[in-house]
Amino acid sequence: MKLAIFLVIIIGIFSLIGTILLGGKSDEDYSSATRGNLSRLTWMYVILALILLLGIAGYVIT
Structure with a gap:
């Protein structure tokens, strides 16, 4: 059990370091891509x- 906890802590530390290192890099086209992504989302x-409302309405009616 102690080995599992130790491995989880080590993996967490490496994940945190990797996330911080990748977070420092920026993308020049980020703002233009974000606008399109938000529109599609x-x-x-x-x-x-709309689909959920139709499903709920169909459930309530029947």
Whole structure:
């Protein structure tokens, strides 16, 4: 059990270091890509909400 906890701590430390190192790098096209991604994600949520509402309505009616 102590070995498992030790391995989890070591993996966590390496993961934290890797995340911090990768977080320092920036992408020049990030802002333009974000706008398109947010637009697509918003449409996905709208369509999903409509499908869910239709499903709930169908369930309540029957």
